[in-house]
Amino acid sequence: MTINWQLLMPELIIILTFILVVIFDLFNSLQKTLTAWITIIGSAIALYVSIDMLQIGTEGTEFSNMIQVDKYSLFFNVIFLVSTILVVLISMNYLGRQDRRQGEYYLLILLATLGMMLMASGNELIVVFLGLELMSLSLYVLAGYFQRSMASSEAGMKYLLLGAFASGFFLYGIALIYGGAGTTSIPQIASALTVDARSPLLLSGMFLLVVGFGFKVALVPFHQWAPDVYEGAPTSIAAFISAGPKAAGFAAFLRIFMDALQTLQSEWIILITILAALTMTVGNLVAIAQRNIKRMLAYSSIAHAGYVLVGLAAANKDGISGAMFYLFVYCVMNIGAFGAVILARTEDGESLMISDYAGLGFKKPLLALFMTIMLLSLAGFPPTAGFVGKFYIFRSAVESGQIWLVIIGAINTAISAFYYLRVVVAMYMREPEAELDFLAYPRLLIVALTLAAIGVILIGILPSYFLSPAQISTFL
Amino acid sequence: MLLSAVIFLPLLGAILIALARHILGESGLKWIALIVTLLTFAVSLALYTGFDASTHEMQFKEERAWIEGLGISYHLGIDGISLWLVLLTTFMTPICVLAAWNSIEKGASGFMISLLMLETAMLGVFCALDLFLFFVFWEAMLIPMYLLIGIWGGHRRIYATIKFVLYTMAGSALMLVGILYLYFQNDNSFNLMALYGRSLSHQHLLFLAFFIAFAIKVPLFPFHTWLPDAHVEAPTVGSVILAGVLLKMGTYGIVRFCMPLFPEGVAAYTPLIVTLSVIGIIYGALVAMVQPDLKKLVAYSSVSHLGFVVLGLFALNHQGVQGGILQMINHGLSTGALFLLVGMIYERRHTRMIADFGGLSKQMPIFAVFFMIVTLSSIGLPGLNGFVGEFMILLGGFMSDSFSKVYVIIAASGVILAAVYMLWMFQRVMFGKLDNPKNQALTDLNLREIVVLVPIVVFIIWIGVYPKPFLSRMEQSVSQVLQQSRSTAALEAAAPAIVLDTTTKEAKKIDE
Numbered sequence: 005m006t007i008n009w010q011l012l013m014p015e016l017i018i019i020l021t022f023i024l025v026v027i028f029d030l031f032n033s034l035q036k037t038l039t040a041w042i043t044i045i046g047s048a049i050a051l052y053v054s055i056d057m058l059q060i061g062t063e064g065t066e067f068s069n070m071i072q073v074d075k076y077s078l079f080f081n082v083i084f085l086v087s088t089i090l091v092v093l094i095s096m097n098y099l100g101r102q103d104r105r106q107g108e109y110y111l112l113i114l115l116a117t118l119g120m121m122l123m124a125s126g127n128e129l130i131v132v133f134l135g136l137e138l139m140s141l142s143l144y145v146l147a148g149y150f151q152r153s154m155a156s157s158e159a160g161m162k163y164l165l166l167g168a169f170a171s172g173f174f175l176y177g178i179a180l181i182y183g184g185a186g187t188t189s190i191p192q193i194a195s196a197l198t199v200d201a202r203s204p205l206l207l208s209g210m211f212l213l214v215v216g217f218g219f220k221v222a223l224v225p226f227h228q229w230a231p232d233v234y235e236g237a238p239t240s241i242a243a244f245i246s247a248g249p250k251a252a253g254f255a256a257f258l259r260i261f262m263d264a265l266q267t268l269q270s271e272w273i274i275l276i277t278i279l280a281a282l283t284m285t286v287g288n289l290v291a292i293a294q295r296n297i298k299r300m301l302a303y304s305s306i307a308h309a310g311y312v313l314v315g316l317a318a319a320n321k322d323g324i325s326g327a328m329f330y331l332f333v334y335c336v337m338n339i340g341a342f343g344a345v346i347l348a349r350t351e352d353g354e355s356l357m358i359s360d361y362a363g364l365g366f367k368k369p370l371l372a373l374f375m376t377i378m379l380l381s382l383a384g385f386p387p388t389a390g391f392v393g394k395f396y397i398f399r400s401a402v403e404s405g406q407i408w409l410v411i412i413g414a415i416n417t418a419i420s421a422f423y424y425l426r427v428v429v430a431m432y433m434r435e436p437e438a439e440l441d442f443l444a445y446p447r448l449l450i451v452a453l454t455l456a457a458i459g460v461i462l463i464g465i466l467p468s469y470f471l472s473p474a475q476i477s478t479f480l
Numbered sequence: 481m482l483l484s485a486v487i488f489l490p491l492l493g494a495i496l497i498a499l500a501r502h503i504l505g506e507s508g509l510k511w512i513a514l515i516v517t518l519l520t521f522a523v524s525l526a527l528y529t530g531f532d533a534s535t536h537e538m539q540f541k542e543e544r545a546w547i548e549g550l551g552i553s554y555h556l557g558i559d560g561i562s563l564w565l566v567l568l569t570t571f572m573t574p575i576c577v578l579a580a581w582n583s584i585e586k587g588a589s590g591f592m593i594s595l596l597m598l599e600t601a602m603l604g605v606f607c608a609l610d611l612f613l614f615f616v617f618w619e620a621m622l623i624p625m626y627l628l629i630g631i632w633g634g635h636r637r638i639y640a641t642i643k644f645v646l647y648t649m650a651g652s653a654l655m656l657v658g659i660l661y662l663y664f665q666n667d668n669s670f671n672l673m674a675l676y677g678r679s680l681s682h683q684h685l686l687f688l689a690f691f692i693a694f695a696i697k698v699p700l701f702p703f704h705t706w707l708p709d710a711h712v713e714a715p716t717v718g719s720v721i722l723a724g725v726l727l728k729m730g731t732y733g734i735v736r737f738c739m740p741l742f743p744e745g746v747a748a749y750t751p752l753i754v755t756l757s758v759i760g761i762i763y764g765a766l767v768a769m770v771q772p773d774l775k776k777l778v779a780y781s782s783v784s785h786l787g788f789v790v791l792g793l794f795a796l797n798h799q800g801v802q803g804g805i806l807q808m809i810n811h812g813l814s815t816g817a818l819f820l821l822v823g824m825i826y827e828r829r830h831t832r833m834i835a836d837f838g839g840l841s842k843q844m845p846i847f848a849v850f851f852m853i854v855t856l857s858s859i860g861l862p863g864l865n866g867f868v869g870e871f872m873i874l875l876g877g878f879m880s881d882s883f884s885k886v887y888v889i890i891a892a893s894g895v896i897l898a899a900v901y902m903l904w905m906f907q908r909v910m911f912g913k914l915d916n917p918k919n920q921a922l923t924d925l926n927l928r929e930i931v932v933l934v935p936i937v938v939f940i941i942w943i944g945v946y947p948k949p950f951l952s953r954m955e956q957s958v959s960q961v962l963q964q965s966r967s968t969a970a971l972e973a974a975a976p977a978i979v980l981d982t983t984t985k986e987a988k989k990i991d992e
Contacts, residue, residue, distance in 0.1 A: 380623065385623060386617075391619070399550065399663065407657065414653035417649070422646060425645060429638050429642070432631050433637065471547060471549050472548075
């Protein structure tokens with residue numbers, strides 16, 4: 005049996021990068037930041053290859069139909085790799101030159117990225133599960149990366165415990181679906197399920213999958229872990245967890261529900277609609293009450309999962325490409341927002357209270373500008389990418405007649421403006437309360453934030469370059 | 481290209497200021513802002529001279545594909561209605577730049593950038609013929625206005641600016657759903673021109689989705705509560721732009737979208753809307769009467785005046801709609817000028833309380849003359865602009881068959897109330913004894929301030945004496961809107977009522 009290695013190029017490049025990082029990490033005499041640069045270069049090459057394959061339209065299956073490389077998985081590869089590069093850029097100065105363990109930090113990021121890529125290209129529930137575990141295990145360790153910090157260790161522990169629960173639900177769901185359909189291959193499940201195959205076994209399997217995914221992408225009411233983990237984890241890792249893994253969760257979520265379980269659509273659509281409405285509303289309402297900016301961003305990212313879920317509730321082609329496009333936009337702007345939080349560092353650590361941001365608009369204009377752009381995009385103001393993303397998702401939901409869900413979503417957008425703008429208010433409209441000595445701007449962080457800011461505005465003004473790939477890359 | 485040039489010149493100016501603010505220094509960037517806005521006005525005059533008044537078609541059209549995957553195009557054009565609002569915007573902005581010359585203490589570059597970006601967004605709203613493009617400009621306007629009030633405003637500026645943003649966003653959320661729903665009835669396109677003349681389904685709901693967004697912006701009673709806060713806290717220029725142009729985005733939206741697209745909605749909701757606007761006229765006037773704060777008084781007078789505009793529009797005849805549109809311009813000029821005048825004495829005295837003033841006419845004769853003219857224009861004295869607009873609206877109201885004359889009679893009493901609160905205010909500020917020592921040291925207007933006010937006064941008198949150039953250019957477009965808003969469906973809905981009316985009359989005769 006010959007293996008078409010070309011099909012797996014992006015994954016192979018990441019594995020190769022992983023090996024290189026391991027090797028270079030062995031030499032203590034070398035600068036540890038070298039490992040970060042290898043990670044960036046490896047991910048950039050993988051990104052280039054993925055974009056190239058996406059343009060050519062390379063498709064195919066491998067490993068006895070276990071892996072399905074198609075435009076859909078390649079588009080998600082682009083999301084993951086862009087997130088990884090941005091996260092490594094914002095991490096480098098954050099970890100500091102003295103950190104002797106940074107090698108393993110980048111190793112785990114690479115492993116998690118590989119896991120995400122497997123989730124997006126898994127054509128088999130077992131492969132999706134393997135990818136999920138590879139990603140999650142790396143993230144548990146990363147969340148607890150700051151060993152000295154109680155909060156970080158607590159975050160890692162909490163994430164591990166709740167994540168293990170979620171994996172259990174997910175695996176049990178797979179087992180039940182296997183019991184009902186007799187296979188774990190996504191296309192075969194789809195053909196095995198006929199209209200009258202609504203056995204309780206399948207339905208409960210489907211329900212457990214929703215719970216499992218609900219934990220992983222932090223849908224209400226399975227979102228409890230997210231704020232604690234985001235708050236405690238290193239900020240760069242909070243940015244990472246909120247971006248790529250969420251996109252990966254949705255990649256598998258969309259493929260399994262829109263492909264394997266499509267015949268059960270009438271059952272799950274109600275469930276998904278309710279979850280989407282709940283997630284948006286609870287996420288946004290609770291975010292209003294937050295005083296800590298990392299917790300606020302955590303609840304905001306919960307709400308954003310709700311917007312993406314509207315795309316699944318639309319259950320049409322545009323819904324899927326809308327979710328894909330939105331996830332891309334969301335990753336860029338959310339990493340940007342966390343990056344701006346890292347930028348506001350003092351000698352004593354980060355300034356995490358929103359009140360600490362008072363008066364920064366005139367004291368630290370660049371920081372405030374980056375933060376403002378990211379928050380406006382998260383709030384969905386034109387002409388930013390966040391607006392186009394929401395618009396496209398809402399459009400797909402109107403197309404499939406989910407008017408009420410769109411009305412709830414649109415009202416939520418107005419609610420969310422309140423807490424995003426509150427940070428802008430603090431920065432530009434309030435007088436500083438305490439004199440904080442901010443550290444000098446790290447150069448690479450500025451590079452990452454500039455890239456994110458340009459991306460957010462450019463996608464907002466000329467979305468076609470990113471929207472049309474999303475439109476032609478669905479699996480439907 | 482002309483429209484694009486007008487819309488994006490201010491944005492270019494903003495970018496220029498942002499890039500060169502360290503080189504230019506405070507005064508340099510003010511000059512750039514002034515030159516750019518004057519240039520924009522000069523270019524927009526070409527729209528006036530090149531405008532063809534004999535057609536209702538959109539002119540200076542530009543259409544290019546923008547986001548093809550979603551059926552969105554970059555589609556601009558103006559007719560006789562938007563022409564005037566575009567000119568009003570380009571006319572008011574250089575005045576605002578000049579008015580803000582010395583009053584901005586911190587972050588002058590940020591102020592000018594916000595102002596210029598605001599101008600781009602407002603012009604975009606008046607020129608967009610694609611629903612998506614319209615919505616983009618409509619929302620984009622929020623950010624600079626939010627910053628103008630929030631950074632350079634008064635003590636309660638943060639409360640006021642957040643209230644302003646949330647009110648507007650709540651309204652536009654529903655409009656967004658409406659826009660998306662229209663898209664699927666319009667063969668997957670956001671092209672506004674293709675929507676005209678289609679008989680749309682669910683017109684009642686769509687009408688409400690759009691109308692509430694516009695009513696909040698106008699603001700129509702009972703959605704007006706954000707306005708006094710925003711006006712009082714905003715810096716002078718913010719108030720001028722808010723009253724002068726921003727509020728007209730609401731009334732413009734009604735004329736451009738609600739009336740021609742949803743005739744059934746118009747027919748169904750006219751009684752309710754007219755009732756609300758009459759309540760707004762009287763309520764705004766009564767509340768204005770008891771205000772101790774000059775700015776709040778002017779703010780509530782805006783609520784009253786815009787009630788007139790909406791009343792005129794829903795008269796659904798030529799006089800009413802033309803009067804309503806003319807009154808939009810009038811209100812922009814008069815109320816804009818009032819806010820400028822209030823700002824000028826506020827800069828000198830740092831108070832806006834009427835009780836703190838008195839006898840100013842002795843100390844500031846030039847100021848008194850301008851204040852008098854603008855006050856009279858706001859009241860609607862014949863020979864000044866306000867009279868023409870209000871007269872046409874009331875005339876249209878009396879001739880209208882869409883609502884009862886009782887409304888118009890009540891509304892007309894709003895004109896008398898306006899005279900009461902405006903003249904009383906004028907008397908308390910300008911006449912009487914000059915007994916407050918702080919007022920005795922006041923200086924009269926300087927050359928810059930006179931230059932700010934003269935152009936407005938010229939138009940106030942021009943429209944009052946010879947409104948024909950204004951009315952003739954909007955005539956065709958207004959007939960078109962009226963024709964669309966009384967399309968077949970609405971007439972059919974109205975027809976049985978008439979039949980019923982005649983039968984009851986006959987029945988009465990028989991009884992006799």
